[in-house]
Amino acid sequence: VFVVFMVLTTIYALVRMAQRDSSWHITGENLLLLTIKFLLVGIAEETVFRGWGYNLLRKVHSNIVSLIISTFLFVILHWPAYFIMYLLYGSFHWSGMLAQSISALFCGLLFAAMFQKGGTLWNPILAHFYYDWILAVSA
Numbered sequence: 001v002f003v004v005f006m007v008l009t010t011i012y013a014l015v016r017m018a019q020r021d022s023s024w025h026i027t028g029e030n031l032l033l034l035t036i037k038f039l040l041v042g043i044a045e046e047t048v049f050r051g052w053g054y055n056l057l058r059k060v061h062s063n064i065v066s067l068i069i070s071t072f073l074f075v076i077l078h079w080p081a082y083f084i085m086y087l088l089y090g091s092f093h094w095s096g097m098l099a100q101s102i103s104a105l106f107c108g109l110l111f112a113a114m115f116q117k118g119g120t121l122w123n124p125i126l127a128h129f130y131y132d133w134i135l136a137v138s139a
Contacts, residue, residue, distance in 0.1 A: 001114050002123045009131050013138040034136055042129035049074045049108070050115045050124050063116070071108035078104045107131060 049070050057066035078100050086092040111124035 001110065001117055002127055005110055005114070005127050006130055009127075009134055013134045017138045029136070031137065034133060038132040038136065039129050041132060042125045042127075045074070045077070046111060046115075046121055046125045046128055049077075050112055051121050054112055054115065067109065067112050071105060071112065074108040075101050075104045 053073060054066055054070040057069055061069070079097060082093060082097045107128070111128060114123040114127060115121060117123075
């Protein structure tokens with residue numbers, strides 16, 4: 001699951017770059033800072049949602065219920081940015097929120113599967129980091 005996710009994410013980013021710019025490029029931002037930022041995001045979010053949330057929920061619910069609840073909470077975590085943009089700029093991007101919700105839903109399910117199958121948080125942490133990082137550097 002981990003390797004397939006990484007390969008598909010890379011292919012998606014390369015296709016996205018080629019379609020948008022007719023070339024492949026990496027962002028002009030500081031790659032070291034982006035790497036640190038997204039590694040910390042991956043560690044924090046996976047520790048909270050898979051390490052603590054999913055594991056604690058599994059003690060009182062089935063795997064399926066725990067997976068649904070922890071993934072739903074993971075999706076909701078990504079919503080505040082859209083409300084902040086609304087407050088700051090007066091426009092609400094429903095399509096962006098929907099797209100990110102769908103992405104977070106699928107990633108949350110995949111990250112939980114990686115955690116369950118691998119028995120370690122490092123698989124979803126690295127997958128989360130790589131997903132965020134590759135999308136940022138290919139933007």
